[in-house]
Amino acid sequence: MAQQQEQQRYRLPVPPVQTYKEHRDDPTTDFREWLEKFEIYVRIVEANMGPGQHLTNSVKNDYFCLHLGSAAMKTFRATPTAREMNREGAEQVTYQDLVAAAKTHFSPRVTPAKAHYDFHIRVQEPEETTEEYLTALRILAEDCEFENPVGGQMNWHLMLQMIAGCADRQTQQDLMTRRDLTLDKVIDTMAAAETAKRDCGAWHKGGDIHRMTDRRGRGRGGSYS
DSSP: OHHHHHHHHTOOOOOOOOOSOSSTTSOOOOHHHHHHHHHHHHHHHHHHHOTTOOOOHHHHHHHHHHHHOHHHHHHHHTSHHHHHHHHHOGGGOOHHHHHHHHHHHHSOOOOHHHHHHHHHHOOOOTTOOHHHHHHHHHHHHTTTTTTSTTTOOHHHHHHHHHHHTOSOHHHHHHHHTOSSOOHHHHHHHHHHHHHHHHHHHHHHHHHHHHHHHHHHHHHHHSSOO
Protein backbone atom coordinates (compact mmCIF):
# COMPACT_ATOMS: atom_id res chain seq x y z
CA MET A 1 0.00 0.00 0.00
CA ALA A 2 2.78 2.40 0.98
CA GLN A 3 4.65 1.57 -2.24
CA GLN A 4 1.54 2.34 -4.31
CA GLN A 5 1.11 5.67 -2.52
CA GLU A 6 4.76 6.52 -3.19
CA GLN A 7 4.31 5.75 -6.90
CA GLN A 8 1.15 7.88 -6.98
CA ARG A 9 3.06 10.75 -5.37
CA TYR A 10 5.71 10.82 -8.09
CA ARG A 11 3.42 10.07 -11.02
CA LEU A 12 4.32 12.30 -13.95
CA PRO A 13 1.66 14.05 -16.02
CA VAL A 14 1.45 12.49 -19.47
CA PRO A 15 1.10 15.18 -22.15
CA PRO A 16 -1.07 14.21 -25.12
CA VAL A 17 0.75 13.30 -28.31
CA GLN A 18 -0.64 14.68 -31.54
CA THR A 19 -1.34 12.02 -34.14
CA TYR A 20 1.02 12.08 -37.10
CA LYS A 21 -1.72 12.28 -39.76
CA GLU A 22 -5.35 11.54 -38.87
CA HIS A 23 -6.99 12.92 -42.01
CA ARG A 24 -5.73 13.00 -45.59
CA ASP A 25 -5.90 16.81 -45.75
CA ASP A 26 -4.01 17.35 -42.48
CA PRO A 27 -0.78 19.32 -42.90
CA THR A 28 2.24 17.05 -43.16
CA THR A 29 4.65 17.29 -40.23
CA ASP A 30 8.23 16.04 -40.05
CA PHE A 31 8.03 12.35 -39.17
CA ARG A 32 11.32 12.26 -37.29
CA GLU A 33 10.25 15.16 -35.07
CA TRP A 34 6.91 13.48 -34.40
CA LEU A 35 8.62 10.17 -33.60
CA GLU A 36 10.95 11.87 -31.11
CA LYS A 37 7.94 13.30 -29.26
CA PHE A 38 6.14 9.96 -29.36
CA GLU A 39 9.10 8.13 -27.81
CA ILE A 40 9.30 10.73 -25.03
CA TYR A 41 5.62 10.06 -24.42
CA VAL A 42 6.28 6.30 -24.17
CA ARG A 43 9.11 6.85 -21.67
CA ILE A 44 6.83 8.93 -19.45
CA VAL A 45 4.12 6.27 -19.61
CA GLU A 46 6.66 3.61 -18.58
CA ALA A 47 8.01 5.80 -15.78
CA ASN A 48 4.50 6.05 -14.35
CA MET A 49 4.21 2.24 -14.36
CA GLY A 50 6.86 2.03 -11.65
CA PRO A 51 10.57 1.14 -11.37
CA GLY A 52 11.68 -1.48 -13.87
CA GLN A 53 8.29 -1.64 -15.58
CA HIS A 54 8.00 -1.44 -19.38
CA LEU A 55 5.30 -1.69 -21.99
CA THR A 56 5.20 -5.01 -23.80
CA ASN A 57 6.24 -5.10 -27.43
CA SER A 58 2.67 -5.62 -28.69
CA VAL A 59 1.32 -2.75 -26.56
CA LYS A 60 4.03 -0.37 -27.86
CA ASN A 61 3.14 -1.39 -31.39
CA ASP A 62 -0.54 -0.67 -30.68
CA TYR A 63 0.30 2.72 -29.19
CA PHE A 64 2.45 3.54 -32.21
CA CYS A 65 -0.20 2.55 -34.77
CA LEU A 66 -2.92 4.40 -32.84
CA HIS A 67 -0.90 7.62 -32.81
CA LEU A 68 0.06 7.36 -36.47
CA GLY A 69 -3.54 8.30 -37.26
CA SER A 70 -6.05 6.87 -39.71
CA ALA A 71 -4.73 8.51 -42.89
CA ALA A 72 -1.12 7.58 -42.18
CA MET A 73 -2.02 4.01 -41.26
CA LYS A 74 -3.98 3.60 -44.47
CA THR A 75 -0.97 4.43 -46.63
CA PHE A 76 1.47 2.57 -44.41
CA ARG A 77 -0.54 -0.67 -44.52
CA ALA A 78 -0.29 -0.64 -48.33
CA THR A 79 3.53 -0.72 -48.32
CA PRO A 80 5.20 -4.07 -49.15
CA THR A 81 7.06 -4.08 -45.82
CA ALA A 82 3.89 -3.56 -43.79
CA ARG A 83 2.07 -6.23 -45.77
CA GLU A 84 4.90 -8.68 -45.13
CA MET A 85 4.79 -7.84 -41.42
CA ASN A 86 1.05 -8.46 -41.40
CA ARG A 87 1.60 -11.93 -42.88
CA GLU A 88 4.19 -12.72 -40.19
CA GLY A 89 1.70 -11.88 -37.46
CA ALA A 90 1.57 -8.96 -35.03
CA GLU A 91 3.30 -10.95 -32.28
CA GLN A 92 6.37 -11.50 -34.44
CA VAL A 93 6.91 -7.83 -35.31
CA THR A 94 9.19 -5.94 -32.93
CA TYR A 95 8.63 -2.28 -32.13
CA GLN A 96 12.06 -1.44 -33.60
CA ASP A 97 11.19 -3.14 -36.90
CA LEU A 98 7.84 -1.38 -37.04
CA VAL A 99 9.42 2.04 -36.46
CA ALA A 100 12.18 1.34 -39.00
CA ALA A 101 9.60 0.44 -41.65
CA ALA A 102 7.57 3.58 -40.89
CA LYS A 103 10.72 5.73 -41.12
CA THR A 104 11.53 4.28 -44.52
CA HIS A 105 8.04 5.09 -45.76
CA PHE A 106 7.31 8.47 -44.16
CA SER A 107 10.82 9.90 -43.92
CA PRO A 108 13.13 8.24 -46.46
CA ARG A 109 16.73 9.33 -46.09
CA VAL A 110 18.41 11.04 -48.99
CA THR A 111 21.39 9.33 -50.59
CA PRO A 112 24.81 10.18 -49.12
CA ALA A 113 25.76 11.96 -52.37
CA LYS A 114 22.68 14.22 -52.22
CA ALA A 115 23.18 14.79 -48.49
CA HIS A 116 26.80 15.88 -49.03
CA TYR A 117 25.77 18.15 -51.89
CA ASP A 118 23.07 19.89 -49.79
CA PHE A 119 25.54 20.26 -46.90
CA HIS A 120 28.34 21.77 -48.96
CA ILE A 121 26.22 24.30 -50.86
CA ARG A 122 24.54 25.60 -47.68
CA VAL A 123 25.91 29.07 -46.98
CA GLN A 124 25.01 31.52 -44.25
CA GLU A 125 22.12 33.84 -45.10
CA PRO A 126 22.76 37.61 -44.71
CA GLU A 127 20.59 37.96 -41.57
CA GLU A 128 21.26 34.46 -40.20
CA THR A 129 23.11 34.28 -36.87
CA THR A 130 26.08 32.00 -36.27
CA GLU A 131 23.98 29.77 -34.01
CA GLU A 132 21.17 29.50 -36.57
CA TYR A 133 23.64 28.64 -39.35
CA LEU A 134 25.35 25.98 -37.22
CA THR A 135 21.97 24.43 -36.35
CA ALA A 136 21.01 24.27 -40.02
CA LEU A 137 24.32 22.55 -40.87
CA ARG A 138 23.90 20.03 -38.04
CA ILE A 139 20.47 19.07 -39.39
CA LEU A 140 21.85 18.59 -42.91
CA ALA A 141 24.80 16.62 -41.54
CA GLU A 142 22.50 13.98 -40.01
CA ASP A 143 22.21 12.30 -43.43
CA CYS A 144 25.88 12.68 -44.38
CA GLU A 145 27.22 9.81 -42.24
CA PHE A 146 30.17 11.92 -41.14
CA GLU A 147 30.75 9.80 -38.04
CA ASN A 148 31.74 6.69 -39.98
CA PRO A 149 35.37 6.12 -41.05
CA VAL A 150 34.60 7.04 -44.67
CA GLY A 151 32.88 10.32 -43.80
CA GLY A 152 35.43 11.52 -41.25
CA GLN A 153 34.69 13.51 -38.11
CA MET A 154 31.51 15.56 -37.77
CA ASN A 155 33.14 18.60 -36.15
CA TRP A 156 35.83 18.79 -38.83
CA HIS A 157 33.27 18.97 -41.62
CA LEU A 158 31.10 21.43 -39.69
CA MET A 159 34.12 23.67 -39.12
CA LEU A 160 35.12 23.69 -42.79
CA GLN A 161 31.59 24.46 -43.96
CA MET A 162 31.14 27.19 -41.33
CA ILE A 163 34.20 28.90 -42.81
CA ALA A 164 33.23 28.28 -46.45
CA GLY A 165 29.71 29.56 -45.93
CA CYS A 166 30.47 32.49 -43.60
CA ALA A 167 28.49 35.53 -44.76
CA ASP A 168 31.04 38.06 -43.44
CA ARG A 169 33.92 38.09 -45.92
CA GLN A 170 36.38 39.81 -43.57
CA THR A 171 35.76 37.20 -40.85
CA GLN A 172 36.02 34.45 -43.45
CA GLN A 173 39.40 35.70 -44.67
CA ASP A 174 40.66 35.98 -41.09
CA LEU A 175 39.63 32.38 -40.35
CA MET A 176 41.33 31.06 -43.49
CA THR A 177 44.70 32.50 -42.40
CA ARG A 178 44.72 30.70 -39.04
CA ARG A 179 46.23 27.25 -38.49
CA ASP A 180 45.02 26.38 -34.98
CA LEU A 181 41.31 26.27 -35.75
CA THR A 182 38.70 24.06 -34.11
CA LEU A 183 34.92 24.17 -34.48
CA ASP A 184 34.58 25.99 -31.15
CA LYS A 185 37.14 28.62 -32.18
CA VAL A 186 35.35 29.20 -35.48
CA ILE A 187 32.00 29.58 -33.71
CA ASP A 188 33.48 32.01 -31.16
CA THR A 189 35.19 34.08 -33.85
CA MET A 190 32.08 34.32 -36.04
CA ALA A 191 29.83 35.11 -33.08
CA ALA A 192 32.22 37.80 -31.79
CA ALA A 193 32.42 39.44 -35.21
CA GLU A 194 28.65 39.28 -35.50
CA THR A 195 28.20 40.96 -32.09
CA ALA A 196 30.79 43.63 -32.86
CA LYS A 197 29.14 44.43 -36.19
CA ARG A 198 25.71 44.69 -34.57
CA ASP A 199 27.00 46.89 -31.70
CA CYS A 200 28.98 49.09 -34.09
CA GLY A 201 25.91 49.56 -36.27
CA ALA A 202 23.84 50.57 -33.24
CA TRP A 203 26.58 52.98 -32.13
CA HIS A 204 26.76 54.67 -35.54
CA LYS A 205 22.99 54.87 -35.70
CA GLY A 206 22.93 56.54 -32.30
CA GLY A 207 25.65 58.97 -33.41
CA ASP A 208 23.68 59.90 -36.53
CA ILE A 209 20.59 60.62 -34.44
CA HIS A 210 22.65 62.75 -32.04
CA ARG A 211 24.17 64.78 -34.88
CA MET A 212 20.76 65.26 -36.50
CA THR A 213 19.30 66.49 -33.20
CA ASP A 214 22.30 68.74 -32.71
CA ARG A 215 21.85 70.36 -36.14
CA ARG A 216 18.15 70.91 -35.55
CA GLY A 217 18.79 72.44 -32.16
CA ARG A 218 21.38 74.85 -33.53
CA GLY A 219 19.11 75.77 -36.41
CA ARG A 220 16.37 76.92 -34.04
CA GLY A 221 18.37 78.81 -31.50
CA GLY A 222 22.07 78.35 -32.01
CA SER A 223 22.56 76.34 -28.75
CA TYR A 224 20.72 74.19 -26.24
CA SER A 225 21.45 76.37 -23.23
